[in-house]
Amino acid sequence: MSLTFYDFKHAPSPRRIRILLALKNINHKAIEVDMMKAEQLTDAYKAINPECTIPTLKLEDGTTFTNVAAMNAYLEATYPEPSLMGTTALEKAEIAGWQSKIEQELGMAIPNALRNSNPAFKDRALPGPINYPQIPELAERGLTMLSNFMDKLDKHLDGRDYIAANQLSVADIAAVSFIDFTRVVGNKITEKHPHLLKWRTRLKEIDAFTL
Incomplete structure (x- = not known):
């Protein structure tokens, strides 16, 4: 197809x-x-x-x-192979849970921080066909959410190769895509988050994550 x-x-x-x-x-x-x-x-x-x-x-x-x-x-x-959303009920649930957490916390933090502070997004604080004004307070909250999530994910990755179900999954894809993009708001992974840094370094060895 x-x-x-x-x-x-x-x-x-x-x-x-x-x-x-x-x-x-x-x-x-x-x-x-x-x-x-x-x-x-x-x-x-x-x-x-x-x-x-x-x-x-x-x-x-x-x-x-x-x-x-x-x-x-x-x-x-x-295209079920390779599986990126789990095959057993428990794997699917764990991956879906982390996927949701990443989208709700990290995925919300970044656009809040960027779109409510950058002049390029004046009256475009939300994507889509309708214009919305910027709210500077949401930019500040976004940066705080981002910092808190990075701390949380670093702690979670202690002793783990991947975020969920002991496998590479859509949760890892979402997290790396969002975290790499946080450079636009002045964020980057540092030695403060050693487990997160190790995880990101491991993913760099996979060609797809260089796209």
Whole structure:
């Protein structure tokens, strides 16, 4: 089946699917949508994804998925090897739990910190077709959330190679995509988080995580 993937190489969410596609060695056509030029807000892209978000995954029959959760679920079910969402009930539950935690805490912290402070996002504090004003207090809270989550994840990774279920999973993909992107708000992994640093170094040895 032909797949078309609408990507933007500088954002964390499309990177999550880019890594998954590489790990599963899935053939697809990639189309870059330049968010710096607001191409996601054009009529042409709205016809594909009315939410004006990136990424989008389009199937040969025209079916489109416009959020990462749906793409993960579809691609895992259609291309089950290697498993990135677990195979047993316990593995699936643990991976899903950490995936949710990463998205709710880390995934919320970064856009709050970036979009509510950077002048480039004036009146664009949230992605999508509707403009929302910046709230500076949310930027401060985002940085605090980010710091707290980094501490939490470092402690969790003590004695673990991967975040969940003793396997490389979508939880690792989400975490690395978000954490690498935190450089835009002046954050980076340091010796303060030795377990997190070891985990990130291990993932660098996997080609898909260089994308």
